[in-house]
Structure formats: C-alpha cells, structure tokens
Amino acid sequence: MEQERSSYLFNKYVSRTCSPAELKEFMAIVKNADDATVIDLVMDNFWNQSPEVELNPVKADSILTKVLSSDAKKDAKTPNLSVQWLGWAAALFIICLATLYFNNKTKTTPPAANQTAKKVVQSDKPVELLTVKTGNEHQKVNLPDGSTVILNNNSSISYPKVFGVKRAVTLTGEGYFDIRHDLKKSFTVHTGNLSTVVLGTAFNIKAYDRDHEISVTVTRGKVSVLDSNAVLAILTPNQQITFNKKDKLSNLNKVIAKNTVQWQESDIFFDDISLEEAAQALSKRFNTTITVENDSSKKCRFTATFLKGESLDEILKIICSYNHAQYQTTAGGITIKGDGCE
Template identity: 55%
Template sequence: MKKERSAYLFQKYIDKESSAAERAELLETLTHADQTPQLEEMMDNLWDKTSEVDLGEDKAAEIFKQVMAADDDSEEYKKTSAFKMWWAWAAAIVVMAFAGLFMMNRSNEQRNLAKTKPQSNNLESVVARTLNEHKKVTLPDGSTVILNNNSSITYHQDFKGKLREVFLKGEGYFDIKHDDHKAFIVHTGKVKTTVLGTAFNIKAYDLDKDIEVTVTRGKVSVLNGESVLGIITPNQQIVYNKDFKKSGLTKVVAKSIVQWQENDIFFDDVSMEEAAQLLSKRFNTNISFSNEKAKKCKFTATFLKGESMEEILKVICPYNNAQYEITANGVTIKGEGCE
C-alpha cells in the first residue's frame, strides 16, 4: 500500500470521517509489521499537530503493556527503557485514537468538518476543511466542490433566499448545478465569482498574492467589489493580484489547471453497480456481476493518488461480502450480496 494512502486513511480516521471500508483497510495496514516505519511517521506528524494530551507516563506504559501483552517477552519489548517509553506513548495514542478519545483536545484547524453559527445571522453554516488531502463536498443544491490540500469552504446548510453563496479559502474545483433563478457566488476575500451553472477552478490561498479563476465549462463573471474584472469562458483564466489590485485575462489549457483532482475517486453512498460503472469507465474495463444481489450493496469510500483498479477492488469487495476475478475479458464480481 502506498505511503500516501496509509497517511490519508489514518488522518480520515482521526477526523472521524472514514467509512467502514476505509477503517477496515487501515486496520489491515496497521497489523503488518512492515508498516511500523510509516506508523511511526504518522504518529510523529499527528503529535506535532495536536495539542498536549494529559496522559501520565504510568498510564501510557500500562496501556502499552496491555496492547503488547501477547508478545511482552519478545526482544522488541526488552529494549531500552527510553525506547519502551516512546512506544508507550505511541501505543497509547493509537489506542486512544481508535477509541475515539484522542482528538478531544484538537485545535479547530484540524477538524475536517465542523458546524458554526455565523455572526451575521442565525442561520447555521457548515465549514468543510482539508489538511493534506482532497475532499469532495456536496452542497445543499447538489452542486459539488473538490477541495485541494489545506483548503476550506463555508456555506449555509441550506440555500434559502435569492442566492447560493459559499466562502472559499485555498483551492477548489466547482461543478455547479444550473439554476436560472438563483445565482451561485464564491467569495474569496473581496473577489466574487458568480455563475448560474458551470464548472470552474478557483485558487485563492491566503499567502498567495494572486487569486486565479479558471473555467472548464460554461461562463463565469468575476468581480472585485462592484467592479467587473471580466467574464470568462472555457480555457480562459482571470488572475487578480491582491497587492496591486490589478487583473488580467489569459487563454489557458484548463485541463492542466485542474489536473490536481483528476485522479480522485469518490464513492459517496453508492451501490456496487454504480461503483462498477464508474470503474469501468475510468479504467476502460468490462465489469460484470455473477449475482444480482451483489449489485445492491452500498458503501462510501475515497481513493486518491491514482490507485489502480485492483487496489480499489481489494478494498470495496471484501467490505461488501464480495470477491472479484480478473480475466482477459474483464472483471467478474461474485458474492452473497445485500438485500
């Protein structure tokens, strides 16, 4: 399993956003001895990012001993006390994470999903955040946005009123459902991107000097306050410099701008049949079922970093009580299935 996927699955579990299939995959990964270096690195990164946990050394050591009880006579357990104590902390953190306790003291910046009350009104808004991962967010109207690393989007839990408004920090690829009566507006500081229904990418990190808006489908209007910066169509981009308050419109290859999210595969409460259709199209492979019931099983999972079709099947099939067979004619999925 790729190092990046292990870290991704671990982070999703800590953020309490992993599916059952992803949890099973993570647990399977952590049971292999050759994953120890990756586990150490993930724990170090998590430790650096989280606030201090009030856990005494005695308690950590006790939890560690319980975890290692089946093998407490091994040479690994008999190493120096300093090494044992480091692993006591690591093991304690793992146990607490899988018990759902470790992240009680996490900072707001580390929450992938939170609900807040905007100060301007009493409507509840939703904030979706990412750290070192991509995330697909489905908005109240069915539109979607894929967030890049270290990005966030804020929006009302329903799009009541005359407008559909969201607030973006970082980078996101939007696919907006058409609505002639309700414009969709993305706020990035003072810059507003307005559409009715289209697909486009916005890059607007706080530390970047420029805000970039690129269109892949439809038409987009970009404003700074009340001043129109331009109206752009597919393969066009507006770049607004925040320091000089100037903008420019250029022709680009939009596909290259949005390729950061092209390898992402999101299964959001889909059936095995729907997943097979997506995989068949993605990998240009015929996928069939030997049992109609196997088509009905539903699940949620996310795959990043360009996993192969077989890597994906190895995860989703066992979770759905199914097996797969790859032949010269394609893939056959077998299993008891779901009612």
C-alpha cells in the same frame, strides 16, 4: 407671489390647459402643503371670479356640502355658485382628497407595509454555517443544492446548512467546483473581495492567503468574475483569469483547463454509491469493462475515498471487501461476483 402662482396653476388645472411641467409643479404644491393651506390659496383668489348666474339653492347647498366636507373648512365663506364655479369646486374637491392622501401617507405607515416589514424581520433568522477544513488530504464536500466541491490540501469552505434566496459560499485555498444548474439562483463563491458567479458549471478557484494572486479557471460552462461589483471578465472553457490582490490588476489567459485541475483528477470519491454505479464509474475511468453479476450485489451501497492514485486492482480489492464480493479478470473485462450485502 406664491399665492398668485398657486392660483394661476389651479386655474390652468381646472381649465385642463396645464403643461406637463405646470402639472408637476402644481401637484408638488398639493403634496407639500397641508389641506387647509391649499384650500385657502385657491378659494380666496377665485371666490369673486365666478359670474352672477344663480343656481338652484338646494343644488348649490348639496354641491357645497360635498366640496367642503373637510373639517378644515367648516367656517368657509359661502359664494353664489355659477356653472364655472362648479368646475372649480369639483377640482377643489379632488385636490382636497389628494392633499389628505399625501399627508396621511407621510404621517402613517399602511398596514400592508407593516405586514411586509414583520415578515422580513421574522424571516431574518440566523443562518447556520458549516465549515469544512482540510489538512494534507483532499476532501469532497456535498453542498445543500447538490453541487459539489473538491478541496485541495490546507483549504476550507464555509456554506449555509440550507441555501435560502441565494447560493453563496466562502472559499479559502483551492477548490474544484461542479455546480448544479439553477436558472433562478446564481451560485457565488467569495474569495476576499473577489466573487465568482455562475448558474451551473465546473471551474477551479485557487485563492490561498499566502499567495499574491487569485486564479479562476473554467472547465465547463460560463463564469463571471467580479471585484466588488465591477465585472473583471466572463470566462468560458479553457480560459483563466488571474487577479493580483495587491495592485488589483487582472489578466485573462487561454489555458488547458485539465492541466490546471490535474491536482484532483486522480481522486475518487464514492459517496453512498451502489456497487453497480461504482463499477460504471471505474469502467469509464480505467477504460475497462466492469460488470456486477449478481442483482442483489448491484444494490449494495458504500462510501469510500481514494486519494493516492491507487490502481484499479487496489480499488477493487477494497470495495469488494466492503460488499462481501470478489472480482475476476478475464479477456473480456472484470466481473464482480457476490451474494449481496444483506
């Protein structure tokens, strides 16, 4: 029965009258059988079906040699070849090649695939992770891609020394993220089973182990929040999602985002910044005109952190002492003077 079905499908294939389903069925037989089996099935059934029209013996031998070039059929029967047989022979030759291709593909791995696998293995190097933990003070962390996070008290973040194909970090506690935009690489913050995915935006995550809930609040841009692979919400500015770690339920709320991130708004982080850049930042924060008079002083660079809500006078005293400068307050604003830092 199987031989008759295979022969029937072969005949339909040769005459190009196969339906899509029949073609699929026939190619499955070709794929799953070995080459000798396929040839035997079709040749034994069709051997006596060709008319008695004789071909030139030289031409017949040439065609037969091409069709039966496989070692599997060196002992094949030799028929009288007709015009119809030529169609069968050509189709049989194609099937032989297809069968050999399918069999070889399943038995051996192509060189290109081996090369790809080696590349994957070679590139699968251990990733060096960095971890920053805070105690009773906030800390600003500069991530490898230029993004930043300000950690709240008793928080930690782990991240790779260099981002690879993915940008991903793990947070415990609370952090305010300002993510550098990258259309090709999303940025993911893992907090237990919850993941926060962005392209480039600013948002706050609160995920202390002791708390029953995780909250994500957006101040700029757009954020996707996922529980494993299920999307819980897509947040825009002034939206917050809270996720109960126990019952796995979430709530989406409208909030005033600046109130949520107020814990870090009084923090000032000057990280390898020029005196001129610091003056501009302080002018904006305190709504006061601050200028640096001497060009050589403008280029002075320093690092300083202010976490206790220091006044402008307190901040200026400290940064001027770092940079061998003095400041003077007038009706028009504040002027920083100095001879430079060299």
